[in-house]
Every structure is written in C-alpha cells, then in structure tokens.
Amino acid sequence: MKPLLCTHRSSAPPDRTWAVASDFAQAPGRIKAITKVEILTPGPIGTGTRFREWRGRQMVDMEIAAWSPPRSYSLRGRAIGTEFTSEIRCVPDGTGTRLEMEIHVRPQTFGAKLLSPLISLMSKMMVKSCAKDLRDVAAVAERGGDATGAARLG
Numbered sequence: 001m002k003p004l005l006c007t008h009r010s011s012a013p014p015d016r017t018w019a020v021a022s023d024f025a026q027a028p029g030r031i032k033a034i035t036k037v038e039i040l041t042p043g044p045i046g047t048g049t050r051f052r053e054w055r056g057r058q059m060v061d062m063e064i065a066a067w068s069p070p071r072s073y074s075l076r077g078r079a080i081g082t083e084f085t086s087e088i089r090c091v092p093d094g095t096g097t098r099l100e101m102e103i104h105v106r107p108q109t110f111g112a113k114l115l116s117p118l119i120s121l122m123s124k125m126m127v128k129s130c131a132k133d134l135r136d137v138a139a140v141a142e143r144g145g146d147a148t149g150a151a152r153l154g
Contacts, residue, residue, distance in 0.1 A: 006130040010096050010138035014027040016040075017097040017141040018070040018090045024051055031136045033129065055078075081109030097141070099134045 010017050020030060022045070024028060027034045036054040043049075046067045053060050053074065060078070066074040072089040082105060089100040107113040 004105075004127050006101045006103075006127055006134055008131060008134035008138055009093060010099060010115055010141055012089070012097060012138065012141035013095065014090045014097045016144070017099060017137065018065045019142045021088055021090060021099065021137045022073060024053075026054070030131050030140045031131060033136075078108070080109050080115075081111050097138075099138060101130045101134060103130065107110065116150045 012020075014138070017032045017135040020026075023030075024037055024045070025039055027037050034053060035056060038052040040050040040052060040061075041048065045064070045122055047064055049064045049067075052061055055063055060077045060079045061107050062075045064073055065076040066072070070090065072087060074087045075084055076083065076085045078084075084103060085104045089098075089102075090099040093102060107115070
C-alpha cells in the first residue's frame, strides 16, 4: 500500500506546535479521538519509548522509532496483524508550521494480507482521521498550548 500523507497548516510557531504534538501523555485532552494514553517506558522520552493509546475501545501499543526534536518523530505500532509507522513533522512555514503526517501500513500476517485490499479502500477514512488529529494539535498550539512538551513524561 502506498504511503498516506496528511497535512495541516498552523499559525503557531514550530517549537510550540512540536511541544503539543510530542506530548503523548497529554494527548487525550488535546486530540479528540484519543481517549487514553498509558506511558509504558519510564524515563525521558525518545527513541524506544513505548506507550499504549486508546481510541475508543481500540487499543494500540506504540513505540517511538525515531526522535528528532524539535522537528519530527516516527511511531511504530501493530494492530490486527498489521504494522504501521507514522512520521509526524513540524515544518517551519513562514511564521507558522506545516504539520505533516506520513503513514505506512504493512500487513504482517496471512489474514492481514488477505484484508489489505479492504485497508486500501479505507485509506480515505484513515486520511480524514489523521487530518482531524493534526487540526486538534494545531488548535491547541494556536491557543498557546503548554510549551513544556514531552519533558513531563519521565
């Protein structure tokens, strides 16, 4: 399946946008679709940090696969026999920020491979969901969201 790309422009500066986007512990209060987050790895956030995220009743274990503050990070997760990675980027854009999310979906099990055409058909819904997440992050950053960022996870 080809990568999915979502973008959203925020009037907030990149550092503030990064602080909101990278504060996983506060995501449930900021991203409407996320109902709960449980940090599984103690200590400072970075590559290898693991957390569990709930969207309604659906739970996904995720790991930070790459950490490049203050501009990007990549998450890796597995659900229903499928590995997915998402890279979130905070790209300076004038006085604001262009938020980008690029998602790669890779079926791992035989069942997931059989369902991959269905996943491809659902890609428009996935892009809409990601776009909503980016809008939520931008809205918090534009309101002057907490600039302490992910430092509080440890």
